[in-house]
Amino acid sequence: MLKNNQKYNEDSIQVLKGLEAVRKRPGMYIGNVDNKGLHHLVWEIIDNSIDEVLAGYATKIDITINKDESLTVEDDGRGIPINIHPKTGVSTLETVFTILHAGGKFGGDNSGYKVSGGLHGVGASVVNALSTWLEVVVCKDGNEYIWKHEFNNESKKETTTKVKEVGLSNKTGTKVTFMPNWKLFNVGVNAFDIDIIKSRLKETAYLNKGLTINITDLRQENLNISYFFEGGLVDFVQDLNKGQDRITADIIYSEGNDEDIGIEIAMQYTTSYQPRIFSYVNNISTTEGGTHEQGFFDAVLRIINTYADKTLSIKDKKTFKRDDIKEGLTAIISIKHPDPMYDGQTKTKFANIEVRKIVNNIISNKFEEYLLENPTQAGQILIKIQQATKAREAAERAREATRRKDILGFSTLPGKLADCASTNRDETEIFIVEGDSAGGSAKMGRDREIQAILPLKGKVINSERARVDKLFNNAEITSMITAFGASIGEEFNIDKLRYGKIIIMTDADVDGSHIRTLLLTFFFRYFRQLIEEGYVYIACPPLFKISKGKQETYVYTDAEKNDFFKSVTDDISKYYIQRYKGLGEMNEEQLWETTMNPAQRKLMKVTIEDSTRADIVFSELMGDVVEPRREFITKNSRFANLDV
Numbered sequence: 221m222l223k224n225n226q227k228y229n230e231d232s233i234q235v236l237k238g239l240e241a242v243r244k245r246p247g248m249y250i251g252n253v254d255n256k257g258l259h260h261l262v263w264e265i266i267d268n269s270i271d272e273v274l275a276g277y278a279t280k281i282d283i284t285i286n287k288d289e290s291l292t293v294e295d296d297g298r299g300i301p302i303n304i305h306p307k308t309g310v311s312t313l314e315t316v317f318t319i320l321h322a323g324g325k326f327g328g329d330n331s332g333y334k335v336s337g338g339l340h341g342v343g344a345s346v347v348n349a350l351s352t353w354l355e356v357v358v359c360k361d362g363n364e365y366i367w368k369h370e371f372n373n374e375s376k377k378e379t380t381t382k383v384k385e386v387g388l389s390n391k392t393g394t395k396v397t398f399m400p401n402w403k404l405f406n407v408g409v410n411a412f413d414i415d416i417i418k419s420r421l422k423e424t425a426y427l428n429k430g431l432t433i434n435i436t437d438l439r440q441e442n443l444n445i446s447y448f449f450e451g452g453l454v455d456f457v458q459d460l461n462k463g464q465d466r467i468t469a470d471i472i473y474s475e476g477n478d479e480d481i482g483i484e485i486a487m488q489y490t491t492s493y494q495p496r497i498f499s500y501v502n503n504i505s506t507t508e509g510g511t512h513e514q515g516f517f518d519a520v521l522r523i524i525n526t527y528a529d530k531t532l533s534i535k536d537k538k539t540f541k542r543d544d545i546k547e548g549l550t551a552i553i554s555i556k557h558p559d560p561m562y563d564g565q566t567k568t569k570f571a572n573i574e575v576r577k578i579v580n581n582i583i584s585n586k587f588e589e590y591l592l593e594n595p596t597q598a599g600q601i602l603i604k605i606q607q608a609t610k611a612r613e614a615a616e617r618a619r620e621a622t623r624r625k626d627i628l629g630f631s632t633l634p635g636k637l638a639d640c641a642s643t644n645r646d647e648t649e650i651f652i653v654e655g656d657s658a659g660g661s662a663k664m665g666r667d668r669e670i671q672a673i674l675p676l677k678g679k680v681i682n683s684e685r686a687r688v689d690k691l692f693n694n695a696e697i698t699s700m701i702t703a704f705g706a707s708i709g710e711e712f713n714i715d716k717l718r719y720g721k722i723i724i725m726t727d728a729d730v731d732g733s734h735i736r737t738l739l740l741t742f743f744f745r746y747f748r749q750l751i752e753e754g755y756v757y758i759a760c761p762p763l764f765k766i767s768k769g770k771q772e773t774y775v776y777t778d779a780e781k782n783d784f785f786k787s788v789t790d791d792i793s794k795y796y797i798q799r800y801k802g803l804g805e806m807n808e809e810q811l812w813e814t815t816m817n818p819a820q821r822k823l824m825k826v827t828i829e830d831s832t833r834a835d836i837v838f839s840e841l842m843g844d845v846v847e848p849r850r851e852f853i854t855k856n857s858r859f860a861n862l863d864v
């Protein structure tokens with residue numbers, strides 16, 4: 221008895237030390253204490269409910285951002301077990317929230333698919349450690365139970381109420397509400413981002429047909445949104461292809477199981493040029509692809525080549541390559557796997573080898589059958605693939621031209637480029653500048669040692685709506701490719717990049733935003749690594765110059781302008797305000813001083829928070845439908861939200 225008590229005390233001290241360690245170094249557990257880290261807490265809790273969905277016990281998840289900025293997640297699953305856990309001497313519920321990395325291990329059910337504890341799982345205890353209070357309501361076995369944990373920042377005191385039975389209930393489920401410990405986070409007010417939560421959970425709803433997800437934001441006019449997709453992946457493909465011309469009227473869908481592995485695939489060809497291939501394992505997006513994607517492409521390529529061999533005339537016959545069959549293809553590949561393994565740079569490349577063959581089998585029969593039963597549409601798919609092949613071959617020839625060497629063996633740099641003297645990439649930068657006149661000022665105003673200027677003429681081609689061959693025959697695009705020096709596509713080599721920073725410098729108006737968006741689209745589709753590795757920046761020219769006599773101040777936003785006038789003590793009429801509409805309105809000195817001088821300019825680094833969702837946004841924005849693009853660009857025409 222005494223022994224047991226001692227053990228229990230030791231354990232409870234360990235517990236407090238564990239939570240304390242998380243509070244001391246939150247970054248070790250959630251990456252950063254920024255907005256991304258804060259949302260990690262949300263995903264961590266939700267993932268546990270999704271596990272209950274995958275286990276087949278929950279059909280509904282409700283997420284509520286409360287008025288006081290706490291957040292609630294509720295599911296209708298079995299309810300976290302409240303029995304005393306043999307290893308800890310306290311309830312399983314309490315164990316889950318107070319012992320680091322307890323998570324699913326304590327649920328008593330080790331089989332099945334799991335999101336939590338998988339790719340980004342840190343455990344519900346980490347959420348608890350980073351909250352000032354957390355409350356759990358569990359309904360099961362006819363009763364309702366409550367458990368609560370609090371932490372006081374001032375006294376550092378921690379209080380845990382044991383699991384209490386508070387009444388009867390005829391339902392089952394788990395409801396968790398937590399208040400992030402805002403002192404530990406470097407975020408502003410209203411930090412929970414409803415748009416981020418919505419887009420992620422919409423995807424979750426697509427991936428789990430029949431699951432209902434309700435999201436409520438009580439901070440703003442009781443905003444309420446509900447996601448439910450009866451068709452699952454078929455609805456996902458349908459919505460991704462909204463506004464595209466579809467080649468196959470139907471969406472090809474196949475599902476199957478092999479032992480414990482569940483496979484679902486939906487696909488459709490459109491006339492667009494971009495592939496939209498998204499793959500998932502246990503509801504988590506596998507951005508770097510992996511064996512499931514390989515199996516899918518093995519199958520589609522083989523079936524197409526066999527079909528082409530049977531139906532095309534001798535002069536058209538050709539063995540197609542993987543890139544040829546991707547053009548205009550929208551496909552979702554979703555795997556449920558009990559023991560997934562990952563590799564790759566960001567650990568998002570699915571690695572279980574047995575899956576390649578299984579996926580191949582599951583899509584092969586369905587796709588072959590579809591082609592045989594729908595000869596007209598099969599013919600149209602083949603025409604599309606033949607066009608894509610021709611375009612790829614033309615693009616290869618055009619690309620050849622962008623790396624033509626002169627007799628000394630150097631690549632010919634574009635004539636419009638004003639290069640810098642230094643070849644040390646740690647200090648060099650290239651400004652991509654809209655318009656010849658701004659380009660002129662930039663060339664005069666720059667620091668020639670380290671700053672290169674590449675002026676672009678007029679609108680940039682929309683790489684979302686143009687084929688590669690057209691792109692590589694476009695003068696603005698090829699001059700960027702040669703100036704950067706790192707080639708493109710399969711031959712892309714970041715070590716050959718000639719500049720340490722690529723800076724997009726456009727006017728601070730809607731046209732400027734449009735050009736910037738077009739450039740970012742091109743970088744995202746063809747130079748994604750440049751963004752991922754932090755080479756791409758956006759210059760921030762000032763919006764106003766405020767002058768009084770000889771004294772001049774530049775401000776970059778409306779808010780900064782207002783702050784300036786709040787701080788002045790003398791007569792506001794003595795000040796002259798000039799609004800800059802374009803870079804061209806500044807002379808070279810002003811441009812240098814306000815926008816280009818590394819010592820005092822502002823730059824925004826372009827980052828990709830989530831490449832799957834960024835991909836969906838780019839497809840929607842830059843595709844054939846004009847309206848969403850206009851709306852987005854108008855909404856974001858100043859710099860907000862540009863970290864796409």
Ligand code: TSJ
Pocket residue numbers: 264265266268269272293294295297298299300301316327328329344394395396
């Ligand atoms: F972990 C958590 F606290 F973050 C959390 C868990 C948060 C939320 C919102 C839900 C859940 C959760 C856990 N929902 N459903 C469950 N289910 C179980 O933990 C459970 C229930 C019964 C059994 C069983 O074997 O009877 C096993 C498990 C894992």
